[in-house]
Amino acid sequence: MIKILEVEFRKLFSSKILGVIFAGIFLPVLMSWMLLMDNENLGWRYFLHGSLYLFNIQSLLTFAVFSSFIWAREYEENTMEVTLCYPYPKFYFFISKLLLMHGIVLFTCLMFALANGAMGAIVISEALDNTLILEFVKVVSLCVLMHFLLLPVTFFATIISKQVLAGIGLGILFLALCMMFSYSSFVQYIPFCIPMVLSDNLFGFRQIPLDSYSVPWYILSVLFVVTFLLCILVLQRKWEW
């Protein structure tokens, strides 16, 4: 398993798709900065909230594109035949890619938090409170988990279609859902909008007050388990269609 993971990391570093991570890190910070730059009394909390909100919406597309690419590239670059020659169970490849994606989500969120601090320090004169840093780090850590729990959905769509287009399509759909229904109360029950709503509530801005804090976690967990099992089942049943 470790070896497969190592191979996956090597394949990732040889790819130019890494540029998507930088879009995922800097774009929300930049957008938040541009939206709030006219506000003279801009405080840290508002700035962090704005960029976190945009990050959770945009990351749906970023991670969907990324996860579908790392699966579909095996077909696009004709490396799947070679991959299948390794003497490992088929689902090992899926798990290694999922773990790789976890690393990517973690790295993106970490860099996002740092980019926020750096960009905020340029535009905000107010001192950054330690309590706020801790609170922000806590919410970002939970965002890592939330985005990770959504990953098998894109993987499943890509495994079925073998096209990176599936991930891009799903990413755009998730983005559209979040943007269109961002002020509707039922959005808290749509799994792909949960990172946006839950992090917003956890950070103290209750734009859409949650009915319960545990229900979104249950929804995400059930979705993760179901799609994870579906991926394993599809891979066990048929590898090459």
Place this chain on the structure above:
Amino acid sequence: MIKLLYLEFLKLKRSFIFVILLTAVLLPICLIVIKYLTMGDSESFFSAISQNSIIISVSIFSAAIIIGCYVVTREFKESTIQYLLTSIVPKTKILLSKIILLFIVIFSLEIITFGLLIIVNSFVGGLTTTILTDLLKAWLVSSSMLFLLTPAFVFVALMKREFAPSMILVLVFFMFTYPFGSKVHYLLPHLIPLQIVSYILGASTYSHNYYLAFCIMIEVFAGFLLLSIYKFGKRE
């Protein structure tokens, strides 16, 4: 030329891309209808369209990127480029037939989108002459401007020669430049259609100089068309 165009149509007809393009166009309309249903009686259907005009623009823009990259890269992926290049047809004609095909597809997708919006609006009520004019204006501007952008997508596809990387490259570029769209969009021509459609549909308050916008788009079209012809005609 007609035969080449027909050939391109046949190739497109036999691929999966049509379903994806139709989904990309129909999905935002479905979402707008759902949004309208959740908005309550006080809001009109046109205000739902107006609030979500960016979703419509982005979905058609994405469809244009997908189709633009697909029609070029599939020739390399499926190794049909050798057959095309060994035929007696000039390379420029082959490229032009693809661009004309893109024009027809984008125009059809826009007709479906705005046609459906007009039909739904007339069904739910509140379709006035002003709204109809705005929707038709948005359709014309959006389809012509997106078509003027297609040589740029074709050029990227010719450079990368692979579907996914070229599509992701354009998408990442779009994502990176999108925040600057409302302020310096004349410097970022790919954002001009989105901004102008938003303005026509009442979502944006920034006024636009249509003449200047079209001049920039035509320059972009000519520039990337020449670059694409040069790239496609270059000896390997």
